[in-house]
Amino acid sequence: MGEELNKLNDDIFVRRLLWVKIPQSRPEILALEEQEYRLYGDGDEGSPGMYSLISGAFVRPILIPLLQAEIQDRVMLAASASLIEDLLASRRPAIGDLVTLRITDVLLGETFFQAFVEEYGGPLLKSEVEDRVKFL
Numbered sequence: 039m040g041e042e043l044n045k046l047n048d049d050i051f052v053r054r055l056l057w058v059k060i061p062q063s064r065p066e067i068l069a070l071e072e073q074e075y076r077l078y079g080d081g082d083e084g085s086p087g088m089y090s091l092i093s094g095a096f097v098r099p100i101l102i103p104l105l106q107a108e109i110q111d112r113v114m115l116a117a118s119a120s121l122i123e124d125l126l127a128s129r130r131p132a133i134g135d136l137v138t139l140r141i142t143d144v145l146l147g148e149t150f151f152q153a154f155v156e157e158y159g160g161p162l163l164k165s166e167v168e169d170r171v172k173f174l
Contacts, residue, residue, distance in 0.1 A: 048132045052088035059121040066095035092140045105150040119158035126162035
């Protein structure tokens with residue numbers, strides 16, 4: 039699947055990775071697609087962009103509640119960290135910016151995010167957070 043993913047545009051790449059790595063995001067992805075379809079009809083304009091997908095189908099409905107939960111879902115936290123690591127591993131500049139703007143910068147000041155990165159983050163996520171801390 040890796041070779042196939044590399045050929046996709048950034049929006050579709052993010053959607054496909056999110057769909058596969060975080061199945062719990064599927065209802066949110068479908069809702070975003072329905073909303074876009076109602077606004078724009080069929081075609082490229084009818085597909086949510088990667089910023090809408092990552093915020094509306096992952097960060098707000100899944101990641102933040104996971105990080106704030108009293109009882110931690112370790113499997114989902116690991117899957118979430120793996121998704122972020124895979125996004126960064128794509129080495130696509132626009133996707134790197136997406137992670138910075140919609141995940142790292144949004145959550146960086148939260149202690150629960152720091153603990154998440156320390157426990158579950160891979161080397162790319164840890165490096166991303168370390169680089170962003172320099173700008174605070």
